[in-house]
Amino acid sequence: MANIRKISELAGVSVATVSRVLNHPETVSEDTRNRILMVMKELNYVPNSIARSLSTNRTSTIGLIIPNILNPLYPSIAKGVEDVFYKKGYNILLSNTEYDASREKDCIEMLLSKKVDGLIICSSILEIADFDIIIKQKVPFVLLGEYMEDSDINIVYTDYQLGAYMATTHLIKAGYKTIAHISGPMNRKASVEKLDGYKKALLEAGCKYDEEYIIEGNNQIDGGHLALKKILKKKGKPDAIFVANDLMALGAIEAVKVSGYTVPGDIAVVGFDDIEVASLVEPKLTTVTHPVYRMGLTAARLLLDNILNEEEDCFKQKIFIQPMLKVRKSCGYDNRIEEIFS
Secondary structure: OOOHHHHHHHHOOOHHHHHHHHHOHHHOOHHHHHHHHHHHHHOOOOOOHHHHHHHHOOOOEEEEEEOOOOOOHHHHHHHHHHHHHHHHOOEEEEEEOOOOHHHHHHHHHHHHHOOOOEEEEEOOOOOHHHHHHHHHOOOOEEEEEOOOOOOOOEEEEEOHHHHHHHHHHHHHHOOOOOEEEEEOOOOOHHHHHHHHHHHHHHHHOOOOOOHHHEEEOOOOHHHHHHHHHHHHHHHOOOOEEEEOOHHHHHHHHHHHHHOOOOOOOOOEEEEEEOOHHHHOOOOOOEEEEOOHHHHHHHHHHHHHHHHHOOOOOOOOOEEEEOOEEEOOHHHOOOOOHHHHOO
16 A cells, blocks of 8 residues: 555655645655655655644645625636635635525534635625624634635635726716716625715815715616616616616616617716726626735735744735726727717
């Protein structure tokens, strides 16, 4: 039966070197590593992951918690995370919370029970105190999404208020007077921040702010469709609409069309997220983009640094990812190019 002592003899290296290839392959030269891996392959050697975890106090697994596996944002984040950890020999345990705080707590407890080496938690709806269970177990973790005030926690975040402000200001500069808003669920911090950005842009420009032009959606396509229908029934046709996410924006565009109007001729639409399909619909969707794949990469690299750092108290970082406006045809770009860039 093959073991690391036999492998070391055949490869002409020490047992410690074989162990480093199994646990920290980046510390071994490529030639030596390849020679050892070739011997392992010839012997059909399969490392005992349980034994390795007992000897190293690590399981080479991390937990990734996301709120909605069907939202196109989160697979992009997951790919960024996987691209970092796969190269380092880690496995990823994925948990889906459905934006439920109780379920999110259960996911955290389950992953901690699996002895994961670290956690990445996307768009958390928990309070700072809820993370004490992770801190007490001294498991490194990173929050990805919103900024948390007064927290000594690793965070990779974007400014949702700024993104919403940019989107609404763009519509104002394009000449639209009556601008409605379809928000996300208002029990989520990101939705509140986007509403604040929308309000700020209107008030700074001296535009009328009307609560009845704000309809809460569910962050899904059907929510955008129903919200747009409610606006048309309740207040009539707005000139433009800022939608809190792209999925709802797609639903809103469809509702505009089935109501007998055109986009952007009758109603201009701007979304938020820049999911892949945003550039494929007709008209192509103007939207606020925050590079979620890069956010996943950044969070993963930050977590990996913390895992590999032997000190108990690592320096905590707050890394900001700048949102940007991606202008396409749904906002009337072609018809108002001089106004937009004047």
